[in-house]
Amino acid sequence: MSEALKVPTMAEYMAEGKKPEVLFWVGCAGSFDDRAKKITKAFVKLLNSANVDFAVLGTEESCTGDPAKRSGNEFLFQMQAVTNIEVMNAYEIKKVVTACPHCFNTLKNEYPALGGDYDVMHHTQFLKSLLEEGRLTVEGGKFKGKRITFHDPCYLGRANNVYEAPRDLLRKLEVELVEMKRCKQKGLCCGAGGAQMFKEPEAGNKDINVERTEDALETKPEIIAAGCPFCNTMMTDGVKSKEKEESIEVLDIAEMIATAQDL
């Protein structure tokens, strides 16, 4: 727990004339949002403990442009994309991992046509590959036998058909995985996507995150597992609105694995 995080930047690697095996794309939420920063740190701890040779862009990273694009501002999106691609291509980056499904989707699907072609992985996919390569061990620890439900992020699930990687990791944690009645392809959105995170919802009779939290509560979970910083915020708020924050935690899968290892 006490060891300081090792977070090298691409610039430092470059100065030493080296290249890391993977770029960790931290994302805006992961860099600035207090809750998401904890996920970032947990993921770095795992990278450190698995001796992954990674680097971040640090102050050279900028928003992928996802919220601008989904708001309809294609100009701003492409400006952001082209700027980021220039930086990444200058570092000759081949492989990228990110803990944000929105960054994941944009980098993986929307950057190639603008000149940024990388092998992009969501952190749950990356952690799973570390596990398979034997570089990381995942054991239940304090989560063993706990009742846990997983909320599929739209931009990981429906958008990119990644449903199993996060679930495989949860199974490794030896939890009791209970699915919500709407899950995987049918999973309900948390309400944050399409730039909704940054605005008040339109007039309606309920907040989407509350509707989704109700789905989760039906499974009577001890923990709601998430794989997206925005879903995390939405579900945390939903749990609070139901006054359940004492009994139900909302945790990212990376945080769970790090905690299980006592990192």
Added chain:
Amino acid sequence: MEYIPNILFVLILAAGIGYFTKNIRKVIRNIRLGKDVNRSDNKSARFKNMAKIALGQGKMTRRPVSGVLHIIVYIGFIIINIEVLEIVIDGILGTHRIFSFLGGAYDFLIGSFEILAFLVLVGVIIFWIRRNVIKIKRFWSSEMKGWPKSDGNLILYFEMVLMTLFLVMNAADLQLQAMGADHYVQAGAYPISQFISPLFEGISQGALIVLERSAWWIHIIGILVFLNYLYFSKHLHILLAFPNTYFANLKPQGELDNLEAVTKEVMLMMDPNADPFAAPAEDADEGEPEKFGASDVTDLNWVQLLNSYTCTECGRCTSECPANQTGKKLSPRKIMMDTRDRLQEVGDNIDKNGSFVDDGKQLLNDYISPEELWACTSCNACVETCPVNISPLSIILDMRRYLVMEESAAPSELNNMMTNIENNGAPWPFNQMDRMNWSNE
């Protein structure tokens, strides 16, 4: 005199097919009003999609009850059309049951048609009950008032009448065969209508012939009317589902297209070597500056327009839309219906005036309000669930693009977010230089 029925039949057939062709050409013309988008790649994957989703009804059974019923009605509908072939040939040649020479195979065919017709009848009655007695929610939303509601029921009545006529026709025929009436060859198996024909016992041969002929004529005329009704109905999907699934997007659902017109300008702005004098020359070539996003149907691409004509109005999209479920005004089905209605209006305008004359209306505001557009979370639930691979989301996004890039009309919080991205590279007002602070907090 002898040939009057044949001539009459050919005339009716020609009129029915002629009017249908005329309307289908209109549909094709209207779809072509859309912008170009290239969907000529990856033919094998496209065929596979079409075979699986349109022909194989692959996505229907995600809702098991309506899915299975729909498959029964669909298979029945297709197979009974083989019988229509015989009816058409009989009508033209003045023969009766021309395929009867097939013997045992004919018995099998007619027997299967009867069973299918019966199953279709049952299926359609259950559909009617679901709509009108159980009142399933997705058939009662606000966009399903008026014509769309009657349309849904009318189609069901059509099918009920057609199937009943088919069975009555066979029952009368069977009775006539038993009487040994002239012309009525001993052919076919009648597993369903054998239960109807006892009702006709005691009716004179003359009256029975009138009954059989009437059922025969009304049945075939009904089919022609049905064919022509499609154009005015969500039932166009029985034809358009095929091209629609063939041309549907094959990329990951999360990927939104990068507007090419924007790319050109961005590349020019970012490229230090760009010749500043090249830009005006290029612009002069292209004439008017390109409009970004969509405010009317002609700004959409032809696949989006094809989508709108294909929409079955089933409402699966709306019932899974998180915005709609939480009481927001957005309904992805309405987005598709509005697009089609506006496209139809533009098409009628062209028919009337030779070419489009400004009618002071457009898809944005007159049909779809910004409030609906801003409620979307881009979650792809509508796209995932649509049984014919329609993307309401792509239309929503193109209209947002117009609102933001042409009218600067984003909600103010979104404008703040975008200003932040522009100035500090993050949607919140944090300095880019602080991006790594987390690592030593």
